[in-house]
Amino acid sequence: MYENQTYDTILARMLTRVPNTVDKREGSLIFDALAPAAAELAQAYAELDINNNLIFADTASEEYLTRRAAEFGINRKEATKARRRGEFFDNTNAPLNIPIGSRYSIGGLNYTAIEQISTGVFALECETSGTAGNRQFGTLLPITYVNDLARAELTDVLVPGEDEETDEALRSRYYETVNEPAFGGNIADYKQKINAINGVGGTKVFPTWAGGGTVKCTIIAADWEEPSPALVEEVQTIIDPEENQGEGLGQAPIGHAVTISGVDVVTVNVETTLTLAPGVTPGQVQSDVEAVIEAYLLEQRKTWAAQTQIIVRTAQIDARMLTVQGVEDVSGTMLNGVDANLVLDEEEIPSLGTVVINE
Structure with missing residues (x-):
């Protein structure tokens, strides 16, 4: 709105208000008196422009978007703690019940037992909020001493932890609530x-x-x-x-x-033929190819709720494989053994299975 109110524009406008009988050249007394004021006014206009953008939901950010959304009863989601499945065994490998409130550690994260699911199986809550609590799997180390405990395993994600809601997610939820009233x-x-x-x-x-x-x-x-x-x-x-x-x-x-x-999970097995750069072997690009395909399927899962149905497209997979260093060309990509796009039902999401690379 105020992008035209620059230092030069403001100074020129100020100087036009000074009679021509006064020396207005750069370095003159009147020029040097007005220049600092013009600089401050230019800065004020810039801040006005920023503040103007913070008023409206489409351009607001951080605290200002939070406050704007809260006016409609839409509160930014705070980070939540993951709840995980923990399995506990004694030295005979029999399931062992542990005390509620006992604590365990893995990968720099601590988990607390909050509820018994069955014999030797407990719900554990991560003490750290956010998605970090979803990522670790494997052997737990006890922080609290537990009699007869020989082995503890962190397994399934029961309720995923979430990071604090991003500006874009909150803005999207704001528009959804305002434009599609719930009743x-x-x-x-x-x-x-x-x-x-x-x-x-x-x-x-x-x-x-x-x-x-x-x-x-x-x-x-x-x-x-x-x-x-x-x-x-x-x-x-x-x-x-x-x-x-x-x-x-x-x-x-x-x-x-x-x-x-x-949702139902559909495993997507990919087979493709790659032309590789001289000296590059399929084994050298295998993990990178799998990573770009998984990233594409993750994009599809993130938009599942907004789509009538997910279509896993071979052209999209080919395009992403071509971004892998060492891959020069792609041909004959098949999904679950068929040379065609994979069309899923309304309630299905794709998950990467095997990736076979031919030369």
Whole structure:
């Protein structure tokens, strides 16, 4: 808005207000008196322009976007802690129950036992908020001494930890809420309520899927993978408890029998023929090729909720493989043994399986 209010423009305008009978050349008394004021005014106009952008949701950022969204009851999601499955054994390899509140460590992260799932199996909560708690798998080291404990393993992600919501994610949610008002169990209402639950990354809503009064909501986890049964059960309980479906004991309206399900994973096996640079072997590019394909499939999973269905395209995979250093050409790419795009159902997401590279 104020981009034309530069130092030179302001100074020139100020000098026009000085009579021509006064020396206005650079270095003159009046010039040197006005120049600092023009510089300060130019800086003030620049700050006005910045502040003007911070007023509106499309250009606001950080604290200002948080405050703008909060005016409509949309609060920025804080970082959450991952909940993981821990398995514990004694020296005979039999499952061992551990004390609630006992602590364990792996890869610089600490986890606390918060709930027993079954004999020797416990839900552990990461003490560090964010996605870091989703990444570690393997042997846990006890921080708290536990009698007879011989081995502890950190396994499945029950509820993924999430980082603090980004500006773009909050802005998108702001527009969705303002432009698609949630009311009385409409599709927008279900999406907004379910997406606000910790661990949920996106939702698709299928109204009257099994007759009048029935609703099916399919979710993807916040780490863009298939949700754990524990997360699906938690969302089901919050929205419409299974034992009292349709009675309005959850967030769903009375009369709505809601079924929560997780996305189905389709394994994508890739076979391709690469022309490699002289001296480069398939083994040298294998991991990089797998990484770019996985990155493409992750992009597709992140947009799953916004798409009618995901189409895994061979052309997209070819284009990404061509970015790998040492790959000069690509041909004959097949997905699950077929030389064609892979079209998934509405509730399916792709996950990378094997990658076979031919020369």
